[in-house]
Amino acid sequence: NRQACRQSEGPVTKWVEIVERAASYTDSSDDETSPRDKQQKNSKGSSDFCVKNIKQAEFGRREIEIAEQEMPALMALRKRAQGEKPLAGAKIVGCTHITAQTAVLMETLGALGAQCRWAACNIYSTLNEVAAALAESGFPVFAWKGESEDDFWWCIDRCVNVEGWQPNMILDDGGDLTHWIYKKYPNMFKKIKGIVEESVTGVHRLYQLSKAGKLCVPAMNVNDSVTKQKFDNLYCCRESILDGLKRTTDMMFGGKQVVVCGYGEVGKGCCAALKAMGSIVYVTEIDPICALQACMDGFRLVKLNEVIRQVDIVITCTGNKNVVTREHLDRMKNSCIVCNMGHSNTEIDVASLRTPELTWERVRSQVDHVIWPDGKRIVLLAEGRLLNLSCSTVPTFVLSITATTQALALIELYNAPEGRYKQDVYLLPKKMDEYVASLHLPTFDAHLTELTDEQAKYLGLNKNGPFKPNYYRCWF
Secondary structure (H helix, E strand, O other): OHHHHHHOOOHHHHHHHHHHHHHHHHHHHOOOOOHHHOOOOOOOOOOOOEOOOHHHHHHHHHHHHHHHHOOHHHHHHHHHOOOOOOOOOOEEEEEEOOOHHHHHHHHHHHHOOOEEEEEEOOOOOOOHHHHHHHHHOOOOEEOOOOOOHHHHHHHHHHHHOEOOEOOOEEEEOOOHHHHHHHHHOHHHHHOOOEEEEOOHHHHHHHHHHHHOOOOOOOEEEOOOOHHHHHHHHHHHHHHHHHHHHHHHHOOOOOOOEEEEEOOOHHHHHHHHHHHHOOOEEEEEOOOHHHHHHHHHOOOEEOOHHHHOOOOOEEEEOOOOOOOEOHHHHHHOOOOEEEEEOOOOOOOEOHHHHOOOOOEEEEEEOOEEEEEOOOOOEEEEEHHHOEHHHHHOOOOHHHHHHHHHHHHHHHHHHHHOOOOOOOOOEEEOOHHHHHHHHHHHHHHHOOOOOOOOHHHHHHHOOOOOOOOOOOOOOOOO
C-alpha cells in the first residue's frame, strides 16, 4: 500500500510521490467549483488574486522555467535591468493570454521595476497552473481556463478597480481592457501615460477612438511592428495551425480541401503550412494586393460561397466580423471543420447556431458537434475563438519576440518626455524593431555584416541603424 511504499526506500518511493503529485495536479484541474467562490491564499498570506487552484503553482513554475530558455531577449533585458529600473513607478494593468510565455514577460516587467495586475483576454487560453504560479509569486492575477462572459468582465474589473492602486500604463490584447476603463472608469485616464496594444482588433478600436477624437492618451500599435507581423503572425501561425487542428481532430491533412479566409500575415502562415502538408487550399480576400500575393503563391482566389459546399475545413484569419455566417454554416458539407485563427471571436457567427432546432454535442475539450435536424453536423473548434491558444500552444521563441516588443513599447511610452507623443496611435520606432531582432540572433549563432563608412555614406544610413525607414512594414 501507499504507506508501506513511503516507509520503504529506493525508486518505489519516488515513483509513488510522482504519481500522487500528478494525480493531485489532474484532480485540481477538474474541480468545477468557480474560483470566485473559493477562499485562497498564497504562501505569503495574500488573497489578492483569483485562479483555479493555487496548489498548482509548483507545476506552473516548471513551465515558466522551460519558457525562459526560449525567450533570450527578455532574459537579456532582466540582466540589463539589474542596475537600472526603467519601469520604476510604473503600475501596469494587463489583459493578455496568460501562458508561460506571458509569465516570463510579467516577471521581466517586475524586474524592470513595474507593479502589475493581470487578467486574461481569452476565456479558453489561460494555463491554470501558470496563473497559480504567478499568484504564488505575488502577482495579482485574475484568470482561469473556461471563464464565463460574466467571469471575464469580473476579472478585468478586479484588476482595475482596487483600493489604493491605480494603473498608469495599459498593456492590452484585443482592446477589452481599454474599453472597460473607458466605459467604467474614464477618470483613470488622467493618470495613465499610455496604452500598448498588440492585436488587429485592439488596434482597430484605438484608431476608431483616435478618429473620433476620444483617445485621451498616447497608444503604441505593436501589432503593425515588423517583429510582430513577420514573426508572431506569420511564422507562429505557420506552425500552430497544424498543432491546433491535429490536437483537436486527429485529422490527416493530405488531400483535404481547405478555405482560408484572409491572406494577411496569419493567413499566409496557415496557407503555407497546409499546402506543405498536401492540402488543397483556397483563399478569400478583400484586398487586391493580398489577393494578388495569394495568386502568385499558387493559391486559387475564390469567394466563400463558391467553395463552401465542398471544403473540408474553413479557417478565418481576418479580424473582421460575420465572415462565416449562418447561411454559410447551413450549406457546409457533413463533418466540415470550422475554426478561427483571427484574434476576435466575431469572425464565425456562433450565436446563430444557438437555436432550438440545432443540437450541440461536446466531443472533447474545445470540440463541439453542431447537429442539424437532417443529421448533418459540423465540427466547431473552441466555439469560434482563437484556435492555437485555445486548443494547443504556440512556439515560445516567437512569443519572445512579441513580448520583448511589448516590453520596449511600455518602456518607451512610460519614459517619454511630455510632448513627444500626443493623443494618437503610434508605430514602434524602427530602431526598436531592429533591436528586438538583434537580441534574438545569438540563439542561432548568427553574425551580422557591418557596413563600412563608405557604404553607410553611400546609402545615407547610420552604421548602427535604423536600416529601414519608419514607414517600412516588410510585407511579403
